[in-house]
Amino acid sequence: MIVRFSRQVLVEWIGKRGQKRLGEKSCLIIGCGALGASSATILVRAGIGDLRIVDRDIVEISDLSRNMLFDETDVTKIMPKPLAAKKKLERINSEVNIESFEDDVNSGNIEKYARGVDIILDGTDNLETRFLINDLSLAEKIPYVFGACVSSQGMVMNIIPxxxxxxxxxxxxxxxxxxxxxxxTAGILPSIPIVVGAIQANEAIKILINNKRVEKRLIFIDIERNEFSKLRVDRxxxxxxxxxxxxxxxKRKGTDATILCGRETVQISPVKKMHISLGELAKRLALRGEIVVGKHLIKFAPNKKNEIIFFRDGRALIKGTGDKKFARSLYSKYIGN
Ligand SMILES: [Zn+2]
Structure with missing residues (x-):
């Protein structure tokens, strides 16, 4: 232990006591895209005790431009992200107890995954799951480190119940x-999730070892302009x-997924009906695949196998799959929720 962490314990606010304390703590990372992979790598290298990772996706070639945990072998083997992450992380630090789950985190299972953890880190790609984590964090009094990034910008905020x-x-x-x-729709640079994930992991370490400088403000980062600012958020x-x-x-808000019988189609519908602007959505999707805009719906083909039909009330039919997890991930990719 001493040799592995010899440089880290020299940092005055960590020390041997902080290191020991970190080794007794557990963390849940929800989402193992570029963001989750970045914070997971740091926490495992830094010597967290237990790490739990949940994600619904598989590793794809387009992840490799920015996800520091995966490589081409994971793509060839069609590896689920959490399992690929676990295997890689265990080679980095075999002393950490790592659990991986292939699942879509929702209101029905989040309590199970968060049971007994000391902190939750955000590696998700949609606000709906983030609001769900926020609810659980407050209800169960588990600190939550929010993190998000898109294009060349990112944000981090600590939620301490x-x-x-x-x-x-x-x-x-x-x-x-x-x-x-x-x-x-807006793209993402390879560097921004690394920066955001690193700050999230660092804040998590501070929270877990009771550092007095746990950040109270929202951190905003823009790596095109190299702006790094802090904003006060009021309750x-x-x-x-x-x-x-x-x-x-x-579950009074958010979405539900239902498999439509015998049709290789999953319906995603917001629990509370809402209105979407089809014109706006069409503009965003125009460069992402084939699109047909009707008066009441949009037909969109992001790839050869799937077609998505978006309705004004936020409902969508994801054709070409019977997999709810996959359908939800396509929905949040293009709808941004
Ligand atoms: Zn609030």
Whole structure:
């Protein structure tokens, strides 16, 4: 232990005590894309005790431009992301107890995955799951390090239940469906998830070992302009989550996935109906695949196998699959929720 962490314990605020404490802590990372992979790598190298990783995707060639955990072998072998991550991380530090789960985190299973962990890190790609994590964090009093990035920008915010404002004090609602930039529509640079994931992991270490400089503000990073700023977020009087109304955990908000019988189609529908601007959505999707815009719907083919039909009320039919996890991931890729 001493040799492996000899440089890290020299840092005054870590020391041997902090190192020992970190080795007794457990962390859940939800999502193992570039962001989750970056924070996982740091936490495992730094010597966290237990790490749990959940993700619904498989490793694809387009992940390799920015995901530091995966390589071409993982793509050839069609490896699930969490399992590929576990195998790689165990080669980095075999003393960490790593568990991996191939699953779509939702209101029905998040409590199971978060049971007993000391902190939750955000590696997701959509606000709906983030609001769900935020609800669970407040309900179970587990600190949550929010992190997000798109294009050349990123954000990090610590949510410490009972002490700090929460994510919904900062972002009240999921913006109109289809209006949010996603990595599929606005792209992403290889460096930004590494920067954001590194800051998340560092904040997590500070929280876990009770460092007094745990960041209280929201950190904003733009690596095109090299801007690094901090914004104060205030607790909102009307924030439902802070008032104990866990709308995402209780499933009064968010989406449901249903397999349509015998049709190789999954329907994704928002629990509460909403309105999406088909024109706006069509503009965003135009460069991403074949698209047909109708009066009441958009037909969009992101690849040769699948077709997605988007309706105004936020509903979508994902054709060419009977896999809910896969359908949800396509939906959030293009809708940004
Ligand atoms: Zn709040």
């Amino acid at each position: 009972g002490k700090s404002p929460c994510l919904r004090c900062f972002i009240e609602e999921v913006p109109q469906y289809g209006s949010l930039a996603t990595c599929e 909102k009087e009307r924030c439902p989550a802070c008032r104990g109304e866990y709308e995402y955990l209780m």
